[in-house]
Amino acid sequence: MAWKLRKGDRLVVASHNPGKVREIRDLLAPFHVDAVSAAELDLPEPEETGATFIANAGLKARAAAEASGLPALADDSGLEVAVLGGAPGIYSARWAGAGKDFSIAMERVEKDLGEKGAAVQDARGANFTCALALASPNGACDTFEGKVFGTLVWPPRGDKGFGYDPIFLPRGGALTFGEMEPEEKHAQSHRARAFELFVKACLEE
Secondary structure, three states: OOOOOOOOOOEOOOOOOEEEEEEEHHHHHOOOOOEOOOOOOOOOOOOOOOOHHHHHHHHHHHHHHHHOOOEEEEEEEEEEEHHHHHOEHOOOOOOHHOOOHHHHHHHHHHHHHHHHOOOOOOEEEEEEEEEEEEOOOOOOOEEEEEEEEEOOOOOOOOOOOOOHHHHHHEEEOOOOOOOOHHHHHOOOOHHHHHHHHHHHEEOOO
């Protein structure tokens, strides 16, 4: 049975990424859970040694729960580009380098697409994947995964969101995730889809 969170419970968002923390806090807000980030608690960032988004999310959630003594929610997410064999995938953040400069990462994606001859939109299919893991201090862990599909545009459009959002155009949409207001992105994102599963399993009404 999944760990249940109740109104007023304290929860660690096991991330040092301000964009992810902000989105997860926004999603948690209606449930009145007291969310504190791993960065605010000065928790160390564990090495992400998993081979999948689910594995890395679980690793981060367990590490934060053990270090804090609180339940911890971790996100591992990234961009998967079909013609690049699913890259950057779990290495999405690492493509941005030590300085986490996603303009560098987006340029690398575009360069690699060019080398594959992916000039037309039909050849530029991609998806975002988000894995969420909720770990309890006793070591139990539940995981949830969501995906959203679309195509990649160039040049990047919009300065909202974070990461690869400015080059991702969701299927059937006219705006990139980088152009959308947070509420519009939350309604359809990979994180929102994983979060919906998490809510059903782990949040009490």
